[in-house]
Amino acid sequence: MLTKEDLERYDRQIRYEGFGEEGQHKLKASHVVVAGAGGIGCPASTYLACAGVGKITIIDHQAVELSNLNRQILHWDKDIGQEKAVSAANKLRNLNPSIEIAPVTTQITGINARDLIKGASAVLDAMDNFETRAILNQACVTEGIPFVHGGVWGLCGQVTTIIPGKTPCLACLYPQKPEEHKPPPVFGVTPAMVAIIQVVETIKIIAGFGRLLAGQVLYINEGTMDFCFREAVRRPDCEVCGSRGDR
Ligand SMILES: [Zn+2]
Structure with missing residues (x-):
């Protein structure tokens, strides 16, 4: 049930027709896994926490470095050297103490992926490499969990929502490993914009309203401000x- 504090904290979004207290209750009962506490994972988990997602698991195996700070907004100068999942969780708990934040410092692999996401309402792709995205895609398809993909390069980004059994999956889009540049150039604003779109998708999946980027890929080029759908x-x-692949 929503508490008096919930009704006040989330008042402005509860007022949105088609969402209401029922939508808020669904968010409170939900569990979102944010895979990565970097340029996408920081703004994504921030807005999921603000929105009142009842449990957020944030997974990252790395520690904060100085070169992360142009975009990974939950990590501050004083956090350099700390585990990213823990650094992010500390800020999120201060932002919204009424929800559960579960930091997990581990590398997502083909062995642990299904256990890490089991029972989640949705998985938000905040990874920075194709290998782990492919592992998460397979785990989500197997577990039947919606997978909200986002990726960035420079000033460009892309988002698509994968609903297992209904839409194409990430391996349909990328049967071969795409060429990757390590580390890729990235401005802080680009993963933030992609992350916010992924969060909107995640909220709509859980609360069950609006139209999803399901079966569609949104491509963003902030250099030219072109937004296109394929x-x-x-x-x-x-x-x-x-x-x-059926099992
Ligand atoms: Zn597929």
Whole structure:
């Protein structure tokens, strides 16, 4: 049930028609896994906490470095050297003490991925590499958990929402590992913009309103301010979600 404090804290969003107290209650009962506490994971977990998601698990195996601070806004100068998951959790608990924050300092692998996300309402992709995204995509398809993908490079970003059994999966979009530049150039604003769109998608999935970026990929170019949509096409021979991937 929503408390008196909940009704006041979330008053402005509860007023939104189609969301209301029922939507807020769904958020309170939900569990979102944020995979990564970096440029996407910091703003994403911040807004999920503000919105009142009842439990947020934030997973990252790295420690804060000086070169993270142009974009990873939950990590401050004093946090350099601290585990990112712990640094993020400390700030989020101060932001909203009424929700549960579960920091996990571990590397997501093909062995632990399913256990890490089991039972989640949604998984928000805040990774910075293709290998781990592919592992998460497979785990989400297997567990039947919505996977909200986001990625950035320079001033460009992309977002799509994967609903297992309904939409193409990430492996349909990228059957081969794309070329990656390490470390890629990135401005702080770009992962923030991508993260906020991923959070909107996550809230809509949980509360059940609006139209999702399901079966569509949104491409953003902040250098030219071009926003375009492309249809995501399911590959029948996809090794993850195609007929051969059924389990
Ligand atoms: Zn697929």
